[in-house]
Amino acid sequence: MLDVPITNATETTFDLRKEAESAGIVATLQQLDQELIGLRPVKDRVRQIASLLLIERIRQRAGLATAPPTLHMSFTGNPGTGKTTVAMRMAKILHGLGFVRRGQVISVTRDDLVGQYIGHTAPKTKEILKKAMGGVLFIDEAYYLHRPDNERDYGQEAIEILLQVMENQREDLVVIMAGYGERMTSFFASNPGFRSRIAHHIDFPDYSEDELLVISELMLRERGYRFSAAAREAFEKYIALRRTQPFFSNARSIRNAVDRIRLRQADRLVSDLDRMLDVADLETIDPADVLASRVFSGGADARSAKP
């Protein structure tokens, strides 16, 4: 955990491939590609950051001027597009690439930063900032920090401390803010300081139907299940239908659907107690498990709507 001293040798030629491999960039990017479905803009940005790091390192050794890049980020996007997941992953990536020294993620919301009475906010915010030093501070739903309807709200105090540290200790921590698109936009509009101090504004796109299907299969595999061919087809239809219904939140909806499908599968297996089960029965999802969803009968609204 102790820091390794940096040597200041000046060289003139560099083997880029060897450098990239020794920095672990190739492996990190590959892992990112495999473990996260879709999210093109996010991956592009991570790759750019990684490239910058590599070049900065080489520049340093060549004796050229280097400046630590600003890495504060803001993630915007619809519910369930993977903002939190990527933020957690980002800490690991930045640590792997040597941008942050320790690589821990401190995940906070308004409650953790803003105090309840006068003089309570500053120590509370500082406490969190100290914990996050050397790692990533992830502020979920950052727009709650600012309450436009109450100008004496303590949130403003937390914002000021955050801004100060984001500016002065750029090499000590990375702040990632996440939230739903429109509200983040109005948050930045009322706090222009934030917008300009954040170098990377990354918008998370909605997933396509194909991506959602791959995600669902990934989730099932993690839980030790798999679709039968017919169930897979049924789930494709499910995704197409679900997307058109209200309260669709991308991967989160898919996760919930997968969990409900597991319930139905278990229920189906238990309903016939006299049967001998084998392993294949336990891990296979049948079309019936998918088709029983109320999405096929008009969605949650159809059932809960009063006549």
Place this chain on the structure above:
Amino acid sequence: MKVTQGCFSFLPDLTDDQISKQVQYCLANGWAVNIEFTDDPHPRNTYWEMWGLPMFDLQDAAGVMMELAECRRVYGDRYIRLSGFDASHGWESVRISFLVNRPPNEAEFDLVRQGVGGRSIRYSTVRKNVAHAP
């Protein structure tokens, strides 16, 4: 007169970089790092005032250095020391302690000899020529 407390104080004053490395060593060992300050650096004055709470859940020295900078801003005219407290069973005591700030005019002490009860001698460390000494 340079006040000496702990072996680091016999060296030239530590730079911020060196302090930061010491702090990182403490944190890596899981010790709680404390910032303490006083205007009374008498060797028998064990209990200095604390700046904030002990920092036991930090990962990186930058957090401590931030507090130290703040403490120096407010109490730059006093002695400030850092200590690392090891809470693990069997130790439960301060493992490291060193000065990180001295006032522009350092405190001075005299060793005073006093004859008592016939030929007995009592020695005491007495703060010299300070108007505001406690």
